Each structure stands twice: as C-alpha cells, then as structure tokens.
Amino acid sequence: MTKKACIFNIQKFSIHDGPGIRTVIFFKGCPLRCYWCSNPESQLRTPEEMWDNQKKKNTVVGEFKTVDEIVAEVMKDEPFYEESGGGVTLSGGEVLYQAEFAIELLKELQKKGIHTACETTGFAKKEIFQEFIKHLDLIFFDVKHYDSKRHRDGTGVPNELILDNLKAALSEHPNVVVRVPIIPFYNDSLEDAKGFAKLFNDMGITSVELLPFHQFGEKKYSYLNRDYKLQDIPQLHTEDLDGFRDVFLSSTIDCKVQ
C-alpha cells in the first residue's frame, strides 16, 4: 500500500500509553479543538512550521509516511515489546481522522503479532469506528464532557457521535478504558462529577481513569504563534481530584487518577 499519513512523532520506549514498552505513533490532524490540548501541533492535518527552541529556528512538524515505513521503524524494537509485554499505541491528534490508513497499519502490526492500542476520542462515522476497533487489543477512550452543549463549547463538536461510538466499543470490544481529562473551570466541579457519574452509570461503565489537567503543551502555543486560553492556569494534582473521585466511588464507579 502506498497511501501515506501525516505523522508528527514516533516516540520510542514509552511506558505510559499501555502495557510494557511501547512505540507511540502520533497522527497529525484532529476534528476537535480542545482549548486545553497539550498537543496543539497535532491539530492541523498537514505539516506546519513551529519554532524549535533548541535549534532557535522554525522547523516543520509533520511528515508523510507509508505503512511500510512505520512498520519498519516499529519492528526495530520488537525484542523490547516481547520482553515487556508491550507494543504499539496510535495517538495524536486524532488517529480516526486518518482512519483508513490507521486500519491498514493496525492490520500489518497484528499480522506480525504486535500488541495494538490507541488513544482516541471516538469522533468518526460509526461504521469506520467499528472496523477500526476490530484491529485493536486495547482502547483508551476519552470523554471530555457529559453535556453535549458544553462538549461543543470546549471542543468545537457535540458529544452524541462520541457517546454512540463509546457504547459500540463497550459492547463489541473486551478491553476499553474510559478516560476523562479534568480541566479547570470546564468540567472540574462536583456538579460535573455527578453529571459524568450519571452518564457512566447509565452506560454500565464501572471504572474510569481521570487525567488531571497539565501544562505540558503551554509553550507550544507560542511556538506555533497561537493564543492559549489557559496560560498560567495551575496544573491539577491527584489530591485536587479527591472530591471528584469520591462522587464516582459513591456511585460505585471505580476511579483511578493518572
């Protein structure tokens, strides 16, 4: 297959994006615009210039790669996956924005016996999403807001399609981890915790992971010459989410803060 996808990073020896030692493939392009996104350089689907503060000059982020090129890169670390129970995680950006390519890549990786995971927010046509998840061993599925209008306020899109795909994932896939990024002034109140808990109870979800807001992306907005709404807003820590966690636990939803 000679089709290419725009990729902005291939991160080796990652230990935070699924089991074992992993290679994370970061797809460039996302149909959402979460204003807290720590990977703003992932949002445009094409290569773009960004200030490189080490080289003190603009560099291009994003490169078109074929499935064969990515598989060759991934296979260099095969012994580490085998030893550690690791594999490959597709992230981004939103991998489903280049779904056809991602499915081809996943098929090749599975043929070679590589464990496959993804980080997604599930915003894609249902048929595409259902085909995509057939080729994954593990799905990290983000839900940014329980209320569709608030979801649109924060990300630019409503949540109905996302929640439909989450339902499909939960009924068709054995290994789905539901995650919620907790963002100050957006979805971090106890009212919000109750809203999420009700949604998850209604969907039969019994455990979730909470991701406290971090500022790993802060500088990148200025390197891209873009405004950043959350400039200087303090990061959240595990203990800041205690109340949120208690609401989940009292709704019998197991809850881990990452």
Ligand SMILES: C[S@@+](CC[C@H](N)C(=O)[O-])C[C@H]1O[C@@H](n2cnc3c(N)ncnc32)[C@H](O)[C@@H]1O
């Ligand atoms: C950059 S996203 C890419 C995958 C996919 N587009 C998504 O949103 O799930 C990877 C993970 O980073 C999280 N994330 C992004 N910005 C964050 C921030 N400022 N603080 C905490 N988590 C953040 C997302 O919620 C998601 O779980």
Ligand code: SF4
């Ligand atoms: S969906 Fe993920 S990649 Fe896209 S803007 Fe939101 S956090 Fe960033």
